[in-house]
Amino acid sequence: MKKKRDRLEVVYDILSIVNNSHNSIKPTPLLRSSNLSSNSFNEYFNELIEKGLIKVLLDRKKKKHVTLTDKGFEYLEKYRMIKGFIEEFEL
Protein backbone atom coordinates (compact mmCIF):
# COMPACT_ATOMS: atom_id res chain seq x y z
CA MET A 1 0.00 0.00 0.00
CA LYS A 2 1.24 3.48 -0.85
CA LYS A 3 2.25 5.61 2.13
CA LYS A 4 -0.08 8.50 2.93
CA ARG A 5 1.44 11.80 1.86
CA ASP A 6 2.17 14.32 4.57
CA ARG A 7 1.10 17.97 4.29
CA LEU A 8 4.46 19.18 2.99
CA GLU A 9 4.43 16.53 0.30
CA VAL A 10 0.87 17.35 -0.79
CA VAL A 11 1.78 21.04 -1.03
CA TYR A 12 4.88 20.13 -3.04
CA ASP A 13 2.79 17.96 -5.40
CA ILE A 14 0.21 20.70 -5.98
CA LEU A 15 2.88 23.31 -6.65
CA SER A 16 4.74 20.91 -8.96
CA ILE A 17 1.57 20.32 -10.99
CA VAL A 18 1.14 24.08 -11.45
CA ASN A 19 4.80 24.49 -12.34
CA ASN A 20 4.74 21.60 -14.82
CA SER A 21 1.70 23.15 -16.53
CA HIS A 22 3.76 26.16 -17.65
CA ASN A 23 2.73 27.91 -14.44
CA SER A 24 -0.89 28.24 -15.45
CA ILE A 25 -3.63 25.71 -14.80
CA LYS A 26 -7.35 25.88 -14.16
CA PRO A 27 -8.58 24.79 -10.71
CA THR A 28 -10.54 21.74 -11.96
CA PRO A 29 -7.64 19.98 -13.74
CA LEU A 30 -5.47 20.85 -10.76
CA LEU A 31 -7.98 19.13 -8.47
CA ARG A 32 -7.98 16.05 -10.72
CA SER A 33 -4.20 15.83 -10.89
CA SER A 34 -3.67 16.36 -7.18
CA ASN A 35 -5.34 13.05 -6.18
CA LEU A 36 -7.24 14.67 -3.35
CA SER A 37 -10.89 14.72 -2.42
CA SER A 38 -12.56 18.00 -3.29
CA ASN A 39 -12.86 18.91 0.40
CA SER A 40 -9.17 18.31 1.04
CA PHE A 41 -8.25 20.07 -2.16
CA ASN A 42 -10.24 23.17 -1.20
CA GLU A 43 -8.59 23.18 2.20
CA TYR A 44 -5.10 23.03 0.67
CA PHE A 45 -6.01 25.45 -2.10
CA ASN A 46 -7.16 28.12 0.35
CA GLU A 47 -4.13 27.46 2.56
CA LEU A 48 -1.74 27.93 -0.35
CA ILE A 49 -3.39 31.20 -1.32
CA GLU A 50 -3.30 32.33 2.30
CA LYS A 51 0.41 31.44 2.58
CA GLY A 52 1.10 33.31 -0.65
CA LEU A 53 2.42 30.26 -2.51
CA ILE A 54 -0.11 30.46 -5.36
CA LYS A 55 -2.42 33.10 -6.73
CA VAL A 56 -5.53 33.00 -8.88
CA LEU A 57 -5.65 35.16 -11.98
CA LEU A 58 -8.58 35.80 -14.29
CA ASP A 59 -8.04 35.60 -18.05
CA ARG A 60 -9.85 37.67 -20.70
CA LYS A 61 -12.80 35.28 -20.59
CA LYS A 62 -12.95 35.68 -16.80
CA LYS A 63 -11.77 32.11 -16.31
CA LYS A 64 -9.65 31.31 -13.26
CA HIS A 65 -6.02 30.31 -13.66
CA VAL A 66 -3.75 29.19 -10.87
CA THR A 67 -0.14 30.36 -10.95
CA LEU A 68 2.82 30.12 -8.61
CA THR A 69 4.08 33.18 -6.77
CA ASP A 70 7.79 33.82 -6.16
CA LYS A 71 7.32 32.21 -2.77
CA GLY A 72 5.78 29.19 -4.49
CA PHE A 73 8.83 28.81 -6.74
CA GLU A 74 11.05 29.17 -3.69
CA TYR A 75 9.11 26.41 -1.94
CA LEU A 76 9.69 24.06 -4.86
CA GLU A 77 13.36 24.94 -4.93
CA LYS A 78 13.89 24.43 -1.20
CA TYR A 79 11.50 21.55 -0.60
CA ARG A 80 14.15 18.79 -0.53
CA MET A 81 16.32 20.81 1.80
CA ILE A 82 13.48 21.56 4.22
CA LYS A 83 12.28 17.96 4.09
CA GLY A 84 15.83 16.85 4.97
CA PHE A 85 15.92 19.29 7.87
CA ILE A 86 12.58 18.05 9.22
CA GLU A 87 13.74 14.45 8.97
CA GLU A 88 17.12 15.19 10.55
CA PHE A 89 15.51 16.80 13.62
CA GLU A 90 12.48 14.48 13.62
CA LEU A 91 10.19 17.52 13.60
Added chain:
Amino acid sequence: MRNLMIGRHMFMDPTRMTIEVLYLLTVLVLCFLIYHKTKNAYELTKHKGINHFRNAFFFFGFAYVFRFVFLLIMLSGLAFDFQLPRYLLPEISLALMGYLSTMAIFSLVLSVIWKKVNYIYALFTAQAIAIVLSIIAMLTRSQHILSLIQLMLLIVVIVLSYFYHKRSKKFTRLFTIYILTFVVWIISMASIRPPRAIFGEFRIILYLISVTVFFVILHKVKRMIK
Protein backbone atom coordinates in the same frame (compact mmCIF):
# COMPACT_ATOMS: atom_id res chain seq x y z
CA MET B 1 33.15 37.95 58.17
CA ARG B 2 35.89 35.68 56.86
CA ASN B 3 33.36 33.94 54.57
CA LEU B 4 32.21 37.29 53.28
CA MET B 5 35.81 38.24 52.56
CA ILE B 6 36.37 34.97 50.69
CA GLY B 7 33.12 35.44 48.75
CA ARG B 8 34.01 39.03 47.94
CA HIS B 9 37.45 38.02 46.79
CA MET B 10 36.09 35.33 44.47
CA PHE B 11 33.38 37.49 42.96
CA MET B 12 35.75 40.36 42.41
CA ASP B 13 37.81 38.20 40.12
CA PRO B 14 37.50 39.97 36.75
CA THR B 15 38.13 36.68 34.97
CA ARG B 16 34.79 35.37 36.25
CA MET B 17 32.90 38.31 34.80
CA THR B 18 34.76 38.05 31.50
CA ILE B 19 33.90 34.34 31.28
CA GLU B 20 30.25 35.05 32.12
CA VAL B 21 29.98 37.80 29.48
CA LEU B 22 31.73 35.68 26.85
CA TYR B 23 29.54 32.71 27.69
CA LEU B 24 26.37 34.79 27.43
CA LEU B 25 27.42 36.35 24.14
CA THR B 26 28.41 33.01 22.62
CA VAL B 27 25.16 31.30 23.61
CA LEU B 28 23.17 34.32 22.41
CA VAL B 29 24.88 34.35 19.02
CA LEU B 30 24.43 30.59 18.58
CA CYS B 31 20.74 30.74 19.57
CA PHE B 32 20.16 33.71 17.27
CA LEU B 33 21.89 31.95 14.36
CA ILE B 34 19.77 28.80 14.82
CA TYR B 35 16.63 30.94 15.02
CA HIS B 36 17.61 33.02 12.00
CA LYS B 37 18.78 30.10 9.88
CA THR B 38 15.41 28.34 10.21
CA LYS B 39 13.33 31.49 9.54
CA ASN B 40 12.95 30.91 5.82
CA ALA B 41 12.05 27.22 6.22
CA TYR B 42 9.32 28.17 8.66
CA GLU B 43 7.97 31.07 6.63
CA LEU B 44 7.67 28.86 3.57
CA THR B 45 6.02 25.91 5.25
CA LYS B 46 4.48 27.19 8.52
CA HIS B 47 5.43 23.76 9.84
CA LYS B 48 4.57 23.44 13.56
CA GLY B 49 7.64 21.34 14.32
CA ILE B 50 9.96 23.95 12.80
CA ASN B 51 8.08 26.67 14.68
CA HIS B 52 8.63 24.98 18.07
CA PHE B 53 12.23 24.16 17.23
CA ARG B 54 12.92 27.85 16.48
CA ASN B 55 11.00 29.04 19.52
CA ALA B 56 13.08 26.80 21.76
CA PHE B 57 16.23 28.71 20.83
CA PHE B 58 14.46 32.05 21.04
CA PHE B 59 13.40 31.19 24.60
CA PHE B 60 16.80 29.76 25.48
CA GLY B 61 18.57 32.91 24.28
CA PHE B 62 16.42 35.14 26.47
CA ALA B 63 16.56 32.72 29.41
CA TYR B 64 20.36 33.06 29.31
CA VAL B 65 20.01 36.86 29.18
CA PHE B 66 17.90 36.86 32.36
CA ARG B 67 20.25 34.37 33.98
CA PHE B 68 22.98 36.94 33.38
CA VAL B 69 20.78 39.76 34.73
CA PHE B 70 20.07 37.71 37.85
CA LEU B 71 23.78 36.96 38.24
CA LEU B 72 24.59 40.68 37.96
CA ILE B 73 22.04 41.51 40.65
CA MET B 74 23.50 38.84 42.93
CA LEU B 75 27.05 40.04 42.36
CA SER B 76 26.32 43.76 42.54
CA GLY B 77 27.41 45.14 45.87
CA LEU B 78 29.75 42.19 46.26
CA ALA B 79 31.70 42.41 43.05
CA PHE B 80 31.12 46.03 42.13
CA ASP B 81 31.01 49.31 43.93
CA PHE B 82 27.45 49.90 42.87
CA GLN B 83 24.39 48.02 44.01
CA LEU B 84 21.59 47.20 41.57
CA PRO B 85 18.13 47.79 43.06
CA ARG B 86 17.10 44.68 44.99
CA TYR B 87 13.44 45.59 45.09
CA LEU B 88 11.51 43.37 42.64
CA LEU B 89 14.37 43.15 40.12
CA PRO B 90 15.65 39.73 41.31
CA GLU B 91 12.07 38.40 41.48
CA ILE B 92 11.24 39.63 37.99
CA SER B 93 14.43 38.28 36.43
CA LEU B 94 13.93 34.93 38.22
CA ALA B 95 10.31 34.75 37.04
CA LEU B 96 11.31 35.51 33.45
CA MET B 97 14.20 33.07 33.63
CA GLY B 98 11.83 30.39 34.92
CA TYR B 99 9.17 31.05 32.29
CA LEU B 100 11.56 31.31 29.34
CA SER B 101 13.67 28.29 30.21
CA THR B 102 10.61 26.11 30.89
CA MET B 103 9.11 27.19 27.57
CA ALA B 104 12.44 26.44 25.87
CA ILE B 105 12.43 22.90 27.26
CA PHE B 106 8.79 22.34 26.29
CA SER B 107 9.24 23.86 22.84
CA LEU B 108 12.09 21.52 22.02
CA VAL B 109 10.09 18.54 23.26
CA LEU B 110 6.96 19.71 21.41
CA SER B 111 8.92 20.08 18.19
CA VAL B 112 9.50 16.33 18.29
CA ILE B 113 6.20 15.03 19.67
CA TRP B 114 3.64 17.56 18.36
CA LYS B 115 2.14 15.10 15.87
CA LYS B 116 1.68 12.43 18.50
CA VAL B 117 -0.09 14.39 21.22
CA ASN B 118 -3.20 16.51 21.51
CA TYR B 119 -1.45 19.60 20.22
CA ILE B 120 -3.64 22.35 21.71
CA TYR B 121 -3.80 20.59 25.08
CA ALA B 122 0.00 20.09 25.12
CA LEU B 123 0.61 23.74 24.24
CA PHE B 124 -1.81 24.94 26.91
CA THR B 125 -0.26 22.63 29.52
CA ALA B 126 3.26 23.83 28.65
CA GLN B 127 2.21 27.48 29.03
CA ALA B 128 0.39 26.78 32.30
CA ILE B 129 3.36 24.90 33.80
CA ALA B 130 5.78 27.63 32.68
CA ILE B 131 3.62 30.35 34.29
CA VAL B 132 3.19 28.39 37.54
CA LEU B 133 6.94 27.76 37.66
CA SER B 134 7.75 31.43 37.14
CA ILE B 135 5.33 32.40 39.93
CA ILE B 136 6.96 29.85 42.27
CA ALA B 137 10.39 31.22 41.36
CA MET B 138 9.20 34.76 42.01
CA LEU B 139 7.64 33.95 45.37
CA THR B 140 10.50 31.82 46.67
CA ARG B 141 13.24 34.05 45.20
CA SER B 142 15.26 30.88 44.77
CA GLN B 143 16.79 29.59 41.60
CA HIS B 144 17.57 26.36 43.46
CA ILE B 145 13.88 25.53 43.84
CA LEU B 146 13.36 26.45 40.20
CA SER B 147 16.22 24.14 39.17
CA LEU B 148 14.84 21.32 41.29
CA ILE B 149 11.35 21.59 39.79
CA GLN B 150 12.79 21.81 36.27
CA LEU B 151 14.88 18.73 36.99
CA MET B 152 11.75 16.81 38.02
CA LEU B 153 9.98 18.15 34.95
CA LEU B 154 12.87 17.02 32.81
CA ILE B 155 12.65 13.47 34.16
CA VAL B 156 8.93 13.36 33.29
CA VAL B 157 9.66 14.81 29.84
CA ILE B 158 12.43 12.27 29.18
CA VAL B 159 10.18 9.34 30.07
CA LEU B 160 7.23 10.69 28.04
CA SER B 161 9.26 11.63 24.97
CA TYR B 162 11.03 8.31 24.96
CA PHE B 163 7.79 6.40 24.89
CA TYR B 164 6.09 8.70 22.41
CA HIS B 165 8.87 8.41 19.89
CA LYS B 166 10.27 5.57 17.90
CA ARG B 167 13.66 4.50 19.19
CA SER B 168 15.73 4.98 16.09
CA LYS B 169 19.49 5.58 16.29
CA LYS B 170 19.07 9.08 14.87
CA PHE B 171 16.46 9.97 17.47
CA THR B 172 18.63 8.64 20.29
CA ARG B 173 21.49 10.93 19.14
CA LEU B 174 19.17 13.91 18.93
CA PHE B 175 17.59 13.00 22.24
CA THR B 176 21.04 12.94 23.90
CA ILE B 177 21.86 16.41 22.54
CA TYR B 178 18.56 17.83 23.80
CA ILE B 179 18.86 16.25 27.24
CA LEU B 180 22.40 17.58 27.52
CA THR B 181 21.12 21.08 26.63
CA PHE B 182 18.51 20.90 29.41
CA VAL B 183 20.87 19.43 32.00
CA VAL B 184 23.57 22.02 31.35
CA TRP B 185 20.96 24.77 31.62
CA ILE B 186 19.66 23.45 34.94
CA ILE B 187 23.15 23.11 36.44
CA SER B 188 24.24 26.53 35.21
CA MET B 189 21.09 28.08 36.67
CA ALA B 190 21.47 26.26 39.99
CA SER B 191 25.06 27.38 40.29
CA ILE B 192 24.56 31.12 39.92
CA ARG B 193 25.05 32.08 43.54
CA PRO B 194 26.37 30.71 46.83
CA PRO B 195 26.16 28.47 48.74
CA ARG B 196 25.93 26.06 45.82
CA ALA B 197 27.89 28.14 43.37
CA ILE B 198 30.49 26.22 41.45
CA PHE B 199 33.82 27.74 40.67
CA GLY B 200 36.90 27.42 38.58
CA GLU B 201 37.50 24.64 36.15
CA PHE B 202 34.17 22.92 36.66
CA ARG B 203 32.28 26.07 35.68
CA ILE B 204 34.40 26.48 32.56
CA ILE B 205 33.89 22.82 31.60
CA LEU B 206 30.15 23.24 32.07
CA TYR B 207 30.09 26.33 29.88
CA LEU B 208 32.20 24.61 27.25
CA ILE B 209 29.80 21.65 27.16
CA SER B 210 26.89 24.05 26.86
CA VAL B 211 28.46 26.03 24.00
CA THR B 212 29.47 22.78 22.26
CA VAL B 213 25.91 21.45 22.42
CA PHE B 214 24.50 24.65 20.89
CA PHE B 215 27.26 24.61 18.30
CA VAL B 216 26.50 21.00 17.33
CA ILE B 217 22.82 21.90 16.86
CA LEU B 218 23.74 24.96 14.76
CA HIS B 219 26.12 22.85 12.70
CA LYS B 220 23.38 20.28 12.02
CA VAL B 221 20.97 23.08 11.05
CA LYS B 222 23.52 24.72 8.75
CA ARG B 223 24.34 21.39 7.13
CA MET B 224 20.67 20.82 6.30
CA ILE B 225 19.65 24.38 5.46
CA LYS B 226 22.20 26.00 3.20
